[in-house]
Amino acid sequence: MEAVIVKQPGDASQLAIGTVDKPTPKPSELLVRVHACALNRMDLLQREGKYPVPPGASQVLGVEMAGIVEACGAQVSQFRPGDRVFGLMAGGAYAQYCVIDASLAIQIPVDLSFEEAAGLPEVWYTAYQALHLIAGLEHGQDVLIHAGASGVGIAAIQLARQAGARRIIVTCGSEEKIAFCKGLGATHAINYRTDSFRERVAEWTEGKGVNVLVDFVGADYWLDNIESLGLDGCMVILAFMSGVSVPEFSIAPILRKRLRIEGSTLRSRSIAYQSALRGHFVASVLPGVINGELKHVIDRTFSWRDVAEAHRYMESNQSRGKIIMTID
Ligand SMILES: NC(=O)c1ccc[n+]([C@@H]2O[C@H](COP(=O)([O-])OP(=O)(O)OC[C@H]3O[C@@H](n4cnc5c(N)ncnc54)[C@H](OP(=O)(O)O)[C@@H]3O)[C@@H](O)[C@H]2O)c1
Known part of the structure; x- marks a missing residue:
């Protein structure tokens, strides 16, 4: 599959689309065809080689995404292939496919697009x-x-x-x-x-x-x-x-x-901790996002083919809200 790769730790010019192995879901995980992912500042640090990836996590950048379930691990009962999902993961979102623990995934509400959902969790x-x-x-x-x-x-x-x-x-x-x-x-x-x-x-x-x-x-x-x-x-x-x-x-x-x-940190937390946070989000925040009481602000959307430009834009401190990349 295609994914964003970092040629050498360094500036945004080191980012490119390359080929990596498609991930295989564990029994508790979903394999997701990613349609959109969101940028986070830790991605900039990871690109520069200054952010240690948690043990066992994908080396591919990106901790949040939205897409369509392609396959489910043997223990997963709450999702099916074809479901639209979004969620937070330890890594691997800047790619055509990623895996996410099912306990961290959330069904995308009907009124939300992949671009809107991708940047919600973090x-x-x-x-x-x-x-x-x-x-x-x-x-x-x-x-x-x-x-x-x-x-x-x-x-x-x-x-x-x-x-x-x-x-x-x-x-x-x-x-x-x-x-x-x-x-x-x-x-x-x-x-x-x-x-x-x-x-x-x-x-x-x-x-x-x-x-x-x-x-x-x-x-x-x-x-x-x-x-x-x-x-x-x-x-x-x-x-x-x-x-x-x-x-x-x-x-x-x-x-x-x-x-x-x-x-506090988020990425290094256990799946159980993140899953509890997911529960708070679904109960106390997501309804407000859906009914418009809480505004989820997307500043700009890039194609992932322009990933270097997207990183430079974040580095410029101009943004007000999430920077999203669509993945073809
Ligand atoms: N610990 C955690 O669990 C956790 C989780 C998520 C994010 N974070 C961190 O929280 C920070 C905010 O994340 P975000 O995604 O919301 O960032 P963001 O949308 O990219 O916004 C960051 C903003 O911070 C301001 N800024 C940058 N450097 C600054 C400096 N030296 N002094 C004062 N203001 C500065 C800039 O706005 P102005 O134009 O107003 O200066 C910039 O636009 C990031 O560092 C991120 O890594 C931590």
Whole structure:
């Protein structure tokens, strides 16, 4: 079968369509003919040789896709060949065929296209996990979400709104992204290129700080993040796009404010954990996506033949929402 291959670890010019073995489903798995897959930032790192693939996972890039079931493993009873499915996997989505554990697959609702379904799992699972399962966001609380116009940020803004958060404060890198985030339910937004989120959060929360903070930026924001957290605040660290080292830092505020700081990942989690998240998504998020209450935003769709261009577009930080590739 055809799949995206990485000729040498490196930049987007190393991506090409090549030939690899078609995967064989295990007894608990589905073989899926992929029609669309979604890009994620970890794909960029994996392409550069900086993201270790979980043991046993496909070396082919891509962790989420939508397509049609071609064959079912012997233990699979809930799906049949011909079913339209989507889901999150440990790898292998940038290909004509992939395998996915049946417990992680979801029937595509009739009103959703392959392109819409392909990019649902990663961002919504991650935002749901951060706000609800880790931070335990409660009605009336204040939340700060960095990279508000990122795929995960878009989902987090709307889940915070759905949960009845009081102030939903976001940071982003342009006025256009600020307007976009406000359209999704952010109550306050800061352009981090021209303003200090630490100062605005203090002003808008009357010096109290936020209850919940979702961070993807890491080193550059660490000190201001700690300052922006209120008493008993919880910060969920999901990425460190600016780096990992903070030269000098007093741990006193962690104790004084009784802070909780928790990191999380998705790809390295067990199938049982991911399957439980899938359950939360199907029960609490997917109905809102179908009825339009929750907006799933696709920024751009590329043919997978233009995979290098799609990666460069993600690297340019211009996108607001998911970048999708269709697979012929
Ligand atoms: N741990 C997990 O379980 C998990 C799961 C999913 C995703 N993630 C991570 O979460 C992050 C967001 O993912 P995504 O798919 O939502 O990303 P995305 O849609 O590609 O958006 C990322 C945005 O972050 C902003 N950004 C980039 N570098 C930055 C920097 N140095 N400082 C401040 N802002 C920066 C840019 O927007 P601006 O124009 O606003 O700067 C960029 O458009 C990624 O790093 C991803 O790997 C983690």
